[in-house]
Amino acid sequence: MAGEKNKEKLILDSAVALFTAKGFQATRMEDVSKKAGISKGLTYFYYKNKEDLFMALTKKAFDQFREEFREVLRSKGKNGIEMLVDLMTKLVNFAKEQPVYYQAVLNFLDVLKKYNHPESRKEIDPLILDSVHFHKLLEIHHEPIKLGVQMVSQGIKDGSIRPELQPEITFYTVWAMIIGFEKMSGPVGFEGKETKVSPDAWQPGFSKLMQDMLRGTIQASRPATVQTSLF
Amino acid sequence: MAGEKNKEKLILDSAVALFTAKGFQATRMEDVSKKAGISKGLTYFYYKNKEDLFMALTKKAFDQFREEFREVLRSKGKNGIEMLVDLMTKLVNFAKEQPVYYQAVLNFLDVLKKYNHPESRKEIDPLILDSVHFHKLLEIHHEPIKLGVQMVSQGIKDGSIRPELQPEITFYTVWAMIIGFEKMSGPVGFEGKETKVSPDAWQPGFSKLMQDMLRGTIQASRPATVQTSLF
Amino acid sequence: MAGEKNKEKLILDSAVALFTAKGFQATRMEDVSKKAGISKGLTYFYYKNKEDLFMALTKKAFDQFREEFREVLRSKGKNGIEMLVDLMTKLVNFAKEQPVYYQAVLNFLDVLKKYNHPESRKEIDPLILDSVHFHKLLEIHHEPIKLGVQMVSQGIKDGSIRPELQPEITFYTVWAMIIGFEKMSGPVGFEGKETKVSPDAWQPGFSKLMQDMLRGTIQASRPATVQTSLF
Amino acid sequence: MAGEKNKEKLILDSAVALFTAKGFQATRMEDVSKKAGISKGLTYFYYKNKEDLFMALTKKAFDQFREEFREVLRSKGKNGIEMLVDLMTKLVNFAKEQPVYYQAVLNFLDVLKKYNHPESRKEIDPLILDSVHFHKLLEIHHEPIKLGVQMVSQGIKDGSIRPELQPEITFYTVWAMIIGFEKMSGPVGFEGKETKVSPDAWQPGFSKLMQDMLRGTIQASRPATVQTSLF
DNA sequence: AATGAATGAGTCTTCATTCAT
């Protein structure tokens, strides 16, 4: 894990590796330091405490998460619905490839929920509220949503999404679907006698349903192109 | 914490109250005992350890969760799509009224995901794998899904859901939407300058989108009935 | 473990079995009760506490231990030295067949040592001093020694042991040898590259040395009879 | 507990003092720390757990124990039998002056016995098997024996020990006698009406018997020199 | 005699965090 990179990044990488293998709770600051090849004290020099470190990690995760949205919008020649399908694919991959980052984003969503309700805000660990990184997150956490709403608006403009839909509500719904899809791959994945649907088998159907929802007009089998593009 | 009920239930109730207020991690077994008005030892007499207690709680949560599904199916005079809308409402309420139970169910889903993948199964706390309650959960965790699939099948039969949909995949997708809806009420709820959508404002639109997805034929404003039934 | 025998014996047998397998410390009173097929409460009805139970066990062990001495003296036609050799064999077997009983006797010796010194008597667990069985042991613990001394005296009378030896001191020394022999079978038993002596290989030589010590006159190879009788 | 020495030693000294006064079981790690004047955490920094601490103590005890053997061999002008008598005196003193160290060595012998038998090895506390100190002990535990055997060989060469004796078996037997002597000073020491022999009164006779055993030729009263040197 | 639910004092151990150097 050593090398030349700056220490801060070294620590973060070490944390990602350990959180992936053992989870946040089970990972000790000492292990993070050791894996980063530095001393415990130095880790605390760069990050005020464990929560701060985790928030820094979450910030990085969120940046990368947002980047997925940007990439979708950057890709030319796609209509709105294709962008949303693209986004779904990207996020599903993100969750698979960077599980800790994905979990960090989800966790941030939970904290955010508490933060948004005065009665539950006090349940949040003060160390989190202390963290600079948390406050940076508060400032940027709307961006992916804004980008997603743009995709829907774009889809409405280009006719790929039915015009009567309200962009914000629609995008929230799409995002909700994606998040739920990830969560559900747990019970779905079971190889028991009763289950016939694996996550991989589900995804095309899920994608089609999402598109149907957005498009309104049901299309028999033409969307094959879009579905294929998922893999 | 009252005096008559059997001790096991007393402990569980105490745990729910404390987990709600402070979370699983932050709650000490001693507090659970104290709140239940019994000794620490007795708590360990009924539950092998903290994880076992949590799994027992999860089992109860899951039972109640499943009961929501059953109630929907029991209610007469509803077509398939109405049942699914009903389910959504019930689950959203469940999450609001019994947050700990809802979180327990979600947490179980995460554990299940690990359990279903040999390479990650070893990451699960051994104490969880030890718990009888966990194994009971493994046995029944398919039931809500089965019930949900029945709803979709029913909807296809009664014509409220378009016939070309595959019941299982469709129900998974519906469930995913609902789960995601809950998770997303965090960022959505923020009263910031940029956000215009609150969870309450989102829900009707969300519900409508879900119905459109299932129904296929877009209906202008008639579904008001169903939407109203949400509150 | 059930059956008809009286409960007291049932409990003691259960304790022996468990102490053998897991040691005194690691054995829980609950396990003793369970294995005896009775309730915890009843165990405490018969034995005031864990130490009392152990002292009862020790008493039984000591009775059997003393019986070995008596048997030796009962056997006719043996001279003093043969009796001591016989005793050694018997005790070595006793330690092998009833390790818990043997350990209990040794443990009693340690307690006794503390008991005999005013400054260390207070280190003894008060529960032990409380036990009736402990006081019974105090009353009879000289008996094996007395019997052993008789054997030496007999040997002196019949000429098998050299006359200048003081019976008590001589017997203590013999007993010390035997106890040490048992303790030493630990390091001796190691199958390492350096060790050439196993306990089984040691015993004949040990026996011969003891006899030489007692007899005074060294006998080349005639004592074969006695040595063989060890196995 | 003073202030300069290195912490590791400080902890060990504290442990010795407490084990002496209260025994291993009854001594709490917290007390060890307190007596050493440091924090509980630091104790665990130097010793993985209580068993590890005890094994470290045992290692130190064994080193000192071995040193007694070396000292005997270093002393010039002594023949084999005098060395063995010297050894006996030294070990008896060792047991008296450093009871905890002596007990630790004996306890190690018990563990060793279990360790050497596959069927009982699993009865050993895993924490013991984990300890580095235990493994160091495994490596050196033969050394005192080797040194003792040298003494016998020397005695055979210089004629003080009869030539037909097998050095290893002979030394084991001597060691066994010494260990047993220590153990037996319990019942012997009792000032009851029946006992006429105190440990102090026993030791000269014991010593003489040991020498007779080794020498073969009985010597009337000349060995007074050697015996006197015991005190 | 017999039960087993109930008690609670007792301890080990962990680990985030600090600070002298």
Added chain:
DNA sequence: TATGAATGAAGACTCATTCAT
């Protein structure tokens, strides 16, 4: 910047023992 020895609060869990029935 960098170290790692030192701290100590925190918490899970055990088990001998009691006692109402």
